[in-house]
Amino acid sequence: MSSIIFRRSYRTSSSILSRYQSFSTLFQSSSDLQSTNKQQNHVSGLESLSKNASGFGSVLNKRLNFSCGSCLINTLPFSSQAAVATSDGLTVDDIVANQWAILDESESDWKSHASAVAQSIRLIKKRLQWTQLKVRLEMLSFQMEKPDLWDDPVHAGRISREHGSLMGKMKEVNGLEQELIDHIDMIKLAHEENDPDLESESVKALLRMRQSVKEKELEALLAGEHDSCSCYIEVQAGAGGTESMDWAGMVMQMYKMWAQRHGYGVTVVDEMRGEIAGIKRATLKVDGEYAYGYAKAEVGAHRLVRISPFDSAKRRHTSFAAVAVTPILGDASHHVQINEADLRIERYRSGGAGGQHANVTDSAVRITHIPTGITASCQNERSQHQNKASAMAVLQSRLDQQEMARQAQMNAQYTQSLTDNSWGNQIRSYVLHPYRMVKDLRTNYEVSDPDSVLEGEIDDFILSFLTDSMDKENDEA
Amino acid sequence: MNLSILARASILSSTLTSRTLNRTIPHRPISSSSLSYTPTSPNPKTPLFLRPPIFTATLTDLKKFQTWAQTLASSVGSSFTESDNGPCSEILHRELNWLIQDSVQTPDILSLNSDSKTDAVVKLRAELGDLYLLWKQRIEERRPFQYVVGCEHWRDLVLSVEEGVLIPRPETELMVDLVEGVVKERVGLKRGLWVDLGTGSGAIGIGIGRVLGDEGRVVAVDVSPVAVQVALFNVRRYGLEDKVSVKQGSWFEPLSGLEGQISGLVSNPPYIPSGHISGLQAEVGRHEPILALDGGEDGMSDLLHLCNGAASMLEPGGFFAFETNGEDQCRFLVDHMESVHNNSFCDLKIVPDFAGVQRFVTGFRS
Numbered sequence: 001m002s003s004i005i006f007r008r009s010y011r012t013s014s015s016i017l018s019r020y021q022s023f024s025t026l027f028q029s030s031s032d033l034q035s036t037n038k039q040q041n042h043v044s045g046l047e048s049l050s051k052n053a054s055g056f057g058s059v060l061n062k063r064l065n066f067s068c069g070s071c072l073i074n075t076l077p078f079s080s081q082a083a084v085a086t087s088d089g090l091t092v093d094d095i096v097a098n099q100w101a102i103l104d105e106s107e108s109d110w111k112s113h114a115s116a117v118a119q120s121i122r123l124i125k126k127r128l129q130w131t132q133l134k135v136r137l138e139m140l141s142f143q144m145e146k147p148d149l150w151d152d153p154v155h156a157g158r159i160s161r162e163h164g165s166l167m168g169k170m171k172e173v174n175g176l177e178q179e180l181i182d183h184i185d186m187i188k189l190a191h192e193e194n195d196p197d198l199e200s201e202s203v204k205a206l207l208r209m210r211q212s213v214k215e216k217e218l219e220a221l222l223a224g225e226h227d228s229c230s231c232y233i234e235v236q237a238g239a240g241g242t243e244s245m246d247w248a249g250m251v252m253q254m255y256k257m258w259a260q261r262h263g264y265g266v267t268v269v270d271e272m273r274g275e276i277a278g279i280k281r282a283t284l285k286v287d288g289e290y291a292y293g294y295a296k297a298e299v300g301a302h303r304l305v306r307i308s309p310f311d312s313a314k315r316r317h318t319s320f321a322a323v324a325v326t327p328i329l330g331d332a333s334h335h336v337q338i339n340e341a342d343l344r345i346e347r348y349r350s351g352g353a354g355g356q357h358a359n360v361t362d363s364a365v366r367i368t369h370i371p372t373g374i375t376a377s378c379q380n381e382r383s384q385h386q387n388k389a390s391a392m393a394v395l396q397s398r399l400d401q402q403e404m405a406r407q408a409q410m411n412a413q414y415t416q417s418l419t420d421n422s423w424g425n426q427i428r429s430y431v432l433h434p435y436r437m438v439k440d441l442r443t444n445y446e447v448s449d450p451d452s453v454l455e456g457e458i459d460d461f462i463l464s465f466l467t468d469s470m471d472k473e474n475d476e477a
Numbered sequence: 478m479n480l481s482i483l484a485r486a487s488i489l490s491s492t493l494t495s496r497t498l499n500r501t502i503p504h505r506p507i508s509s510s511s512l513s514y515t516p517t518s519p520n521p522k523t524p525l526f527l528r529p530p531i532f533t534a535t536l537t538d539l540k541k542f543q544t545w546a547q548t549l550a551s552s553v554g555s556s557f558t559e560s561d562n563g564p565c566s567e568i569l570h571r572e573l574n575w576l577i578q579d580s581v582q583t584p585d586i587l588s589l590n591s592d593s594k595t596d597a598v599v600k601l602r603a604e605l606g607d608l609y610l611l612w613k614q615r616i617e618e619r620r621p622f623q624y625v626v627g628c629e630h631w632r633d634l635v636l637s638v639e640e641g642v643l644i645p646r647p648e649t650e651l652m653v654d655l656v657e658g659v660v661k662e663r664v665g666l667k668r669g670l671w672v673d674l675g676t677g678s679g680a681i682g683i684g685i686g687r688v689l690g691d692e693g694r695v696v697a698v699d700v701s702p703v704a705v706q707v708a709l710f711n712v713r714r715y716g717l718e719d720k721v722s723v724k725q726g727s728w729f730e731p732l733s734g735l736e737g738q739i740s741g742l743v744s745n746p747p748y749i750p751s752g753h754i755s756g757l758q759a760e761v762g763r764h765e766p767i768l769a770l771d772g773g774e775d776g777m778s779d780l781l782h783l784c785n786g787a788a789s790m791l792e793p794g795g796f797f798a799f800e801t802n803g804e805d806q807c808r809f810l811v812d813h814m815e816s817v818h819n820n821s822f823c824d825l826k827i828v829p830d831f832a833g834v835q836r837f838v839t840g841f842r843s
Contacts, residue, residue, distance in 0.1 A: 260588075273567060347647070347831035352562045354832055355648050355802060356749055356770050359621045359760035361575075362568050363647040365831065382575060382630030384647035384831065 084174075084181045086188070092118050092177045105207060110187050113206045117180050120213040121173065127220035127470045128169055137166045157332050162225060169223060176216070179209060221466045226327040227293030232269070232397055236281040238301070238320030242274055243311070247304045248321040249278030250454055255298070256284065257456030264288035269378050269390050277310070283376075283394060285328075292327040297462040299325050300427030307433050316433055320426075326397040334396060335403040344368040345388065348377070367391045374398050428461065430454070443468045521703075521710040524627035524637045526579040530600035536586060539599050543587060546573050546612045553616060561758045563619065572615070572622045579626045580608060619759035629678070636678045636711050641703035643769035645680035648800070648830040649745050653684035655798050655828065655839055656741065660688060666796060668692040669740025674728055674783060675699055677769060679708030679721070681743050686712075686721040693740075695721040698731055701768060728779075729786045739790045745800040746779035748772040776802050780810060788821045791842035804835040811838060 085091045100115040140163040143149060150156045183206040190199035222228070233255050237248035259266040265287035272280040286295060301320050308317040329335070346366050352358055364379030365387040376394035381387040428440045430450055438453045438461075439446035445464040447453060453461075534542075550569035557563030564572070578584045582600040603611070614620040623629040623644045629636050631645045632653060638644050660667040667690040673682035675698070682697030689695070697712070699705050705725045712721045724731040732739070749770045754762060761770070772779050780799060787797045801807050807827040814822045822840045830836040 345831055346833070353803060354830065354834055355646055355800065355836065356643070356745075356747070357753070357761065357802075358562065358646070358758055359623075359644060359765070360647065361564070361572055361622050380571070383632055383634075383650070385632040385650050386630065 084178050086181050086185050088188070090181070090184065092121055092180060095180075096122055105210065108200070108203055108207075110184070110203050110206055113203065113210045114180065114184055116210050117176075117206070117213050120210075120217055121176050121180065123217055124176070124213075124220040125173060127217070128173065128223050130173075133166055133169065137163065137170060140166065154332065154334075161333070165225075172216075176213060180206075183209065218463075221463070221470060222290050222293035224293060224296075226329065227296075228290050229292040229327040229329060230264075230285070230287045231292035231295050231328055232326045232394060233284045233286060233295055233298070234281065234324040234326070235279070235284075236322045236324075237274070237279065238322060240317070240319045242276045242278070243308045243317050244319035244321065245274030245276075245278035245280055246310065247278065247302075247319040248281070249274070250304075251302055251321045251323065252279060252282050252284065254454050254456055254458065255286070255295075258458050259284070259286045259288075259291070259456075261456050262288065262291075262294075264291050268380050269394060270376070271380065285390075292325065294459075294462050294466075295325045296327075297465045298323050298427075298458070300425045303426055303429045305429070305431045305433065326401045328393070328397050329400050334400055335407070336396070336399040338369070338392075338396060338399065342370050344370055347384065363387050365391050367395050369395055369399060372399065372402065374402065440465060521637055521707045522627055522639050524579075524635070525576075525602055526626065526628060526635070528602040530582040530602050532601040532604045533598050534601055534605040536597045536599055538605060539581065539601075540587065542605060542608055543573070543577065545609070546576075549612065549616050557619070557759075561756070563758050563760060569616070573612070575622070576608070576612065576615075576626060579628075619763060621760040621764050624764060629680075631680050632684055634680070634683060634711075634715070636680055636683070637707055637714070638678050639703070639707060640764065641701060641766055642707045643677040643704075643765055645678055646745075648832075648834075648836055649681065650684075651828070651830055651837065652681050652743055652745065652798055652800065653688060655837065656685045656743065656796070657688045659741075659796050659839075660690075660693075663794070663796075664690075665794070666740045669694075669792070669795075670735070670738060671695045671741040671743070672732065672739055672790075673697045674742070674744040675746050675769065675779075676708050676723070677704050677745075679711040679723065681745065682708065682721050682723075683711055683715055683717060685741070685743065686717045687715070689720070693720070696732065697721055697723045698726055698728070699723070700725065700727045701766065704766075704769075728782060729790060732790065736789050737792055740792060740795050742783075742787050742791060742795065742797040743799075744783055746772065746783055748776045748780060748800070748802045748806060750774060750776040750802075772802075777806060777809060780806065781813065784810060784814060784818070787842070788818050793842055795842040796839070797842070798837055798839040800837055801835075807835045807838050814840065 083091045083093070085094075095114055095118040098115070100111040102116045102119070103109055103112040105113075140159055143159050144163055149159065183202060186202040187199060187206065190196075190202055235248050235252045235255070237244040256266050265285075267285045267287075268282060269285050270281075270283040272282070274280055301322050304319045304321070305316065307314050311317060344367070346368075348364050348366050361382070362379060363381075363384035364377060365384060366375055366377035367388070368375045374395065376391045376398060378387045378390035378394065381390055427442055428438065430438045430453070432450055436450050437446055437448050438450050440461050443461075443464045445461055447460070547570065550573055551566050553564075553566050553569055555565050558565045577587065580602045581587070582602070586597065586599060601608075611625050615622060615625050621644055623638050624640055627637060627639060629638050629644050631647075632650050636645065656671075671685055671689065671693065673679075673685070673695060676682045677699060679697050682695045686693075686695045697708055699708060702725060705723055708723045712718060712723060747768070747770050749757070749772055751771050751774055753776075754767065754771055756762075757770075780801060783799060791797060799810065801810065804827075811825050811827065814825060820843055823843045825838065825840040827835050828837040828839060
């Protein structure tokens, strides 16, 4: 039995190592690297494996010497390889493979509970992109060992934060596996010892775990690096004049109400109203935990079909509103350092002589980042200084997002595919006439009550999309 | 003293007051107490947002006010903008939201569309009836929004303002940035004595008081007793009594004995040419103190006076920044300094505001 376990863990670790290797090649710039790699593929698989393994050995020694760093580092990246198993050698993967029938929670059958928990753990791992997470973690551990890491404290801070966060996730999942195995051991022991009280108590404990691990499935949906951030939601009217501006206004209102339902803080940073109704564009700031994690599911074009109240001939119109979402990173996590000299700062909507001539309460500011052409504006604060500060924050998050997208492209191994969605993709259709329905084109999730959706009840759309895309994506991987 | 002289003096002073402070308000004060805007109060009024929330109204009544006020704001359309570049409906709607923010203890209650809680009681910082009057003044009399709520958000400050004191302008915020930039490069100036002439609400003085080092001091000067009181109130509110002192007097008057010892001199003096005063936006022309606006025939009289004073008051290497009406005044001032005060000043610069208007003249005493 132990040899099987060994072989299994060996297999996993070798695949990780080869991934690790391919990952590390990203850091070498030579373009002919690919071809040499191909040639070596057959012969040197093992060789590179051993090289990498010895590399880690030396890293390991260093760790012992420098025990002062974050104690998380001391959890070895390979600890997960020693798969946890019950006293008679049953692992979580075995439980999944056994496919014990999952019965209703009320059935007091430990195998059913264990099977349900094991399935949940597997789903959580899938959602956390387990294999990629491990590769990433090893890469980060490796970087954290570099003696010159703290020469760039901003970079180092980012590395160590991400490392800590991924390590936390790994520990939590490993803890769940251990807990499941412990419960099973206990149940089996109680059964062997003929202790029905202990046995039923242990089965109950397993049932409680079955319930709590369900919630963790949901949490695992929002495990992206920036998911816990606040965010900006930007809504822009498509072509089609007043009807689409009105629609863009409705979409913005939908997000305002959604945010309020979640207890998020909502402020309109920037708003350009339509002449007759609605908005041409607007930027909402949504403050609160996981605002970005949820809202990123809304990126794309939203389509409305209805009889336009602005059409005297009462014809049916189709309009679009585009939605973009950017995370607001903490001060320490910015990816781009803005150089003041690269900025053009303008006051707009200010006619006339200004100064003492004018009494204004409007001090709209627009900032252009000249090298990239990216702009941000704000007019809803009560002083020009604050408008400028808000516009700077929007600009910073846009530049950060652009940089993250660029890095993600370079680093195809660990792409957060959700941020790839360009906002031109049509994601959802809202039909008010001739029938009433809202349907998500990505998941086919639909409801027949558009009013509730437009009043901000979009959580089911968001969750079904997150579930769908995460689970689908990892199946492909 | 003979009676007729006394009578004449009192007529004269009352016409003077009304001319200086609120030139053409035909209306009698709407309410006798907190709302009247006679500018002679010895103590500055507390801004609305700082008053205690001791009044109440039901949510229904508050919503009624909101709807009424919105309708009034919408009725304006673009008529003010067309007549004198005043505010349009969109801006008035935003001001209304801010009025509600300042006067309602929990303003969010209005944005949640919970129809169930209509009989909820909301705490207010002014009586609901007064809110109606204030909004009427805003729309019908074009009373500046900042006087209505008693404050102006300026930079990261919230300054108390009232009739008799110029409302600090967004353009003027940049004066503080200019000073901040200068003291970063010339650290000695950070420890020196700075002067804000014609301080009004105290805006620039307080702003630079916060960018100077621990040893730096500011003297804020204004000729108007109302302005001095308001500036003092604002200085105290930001706990800067030890750093910014407020003095009453005309321009350099309170600074005698300090010739050649001043590290920095900043001012936003009246610079509007007298001929333009009658055509000003109603909020400005009818309500703001003309004393703080009228710069004489070409708008340059006070600027030139400051210029000459700067030559004698600034220490060598001392910095000055003046706000002007625009490009013509900037150029005139620079020419004047170069020709008349030959070699007194160096590094003269014209700096634009964010709207692209050549707004400031800065330089150093040689």
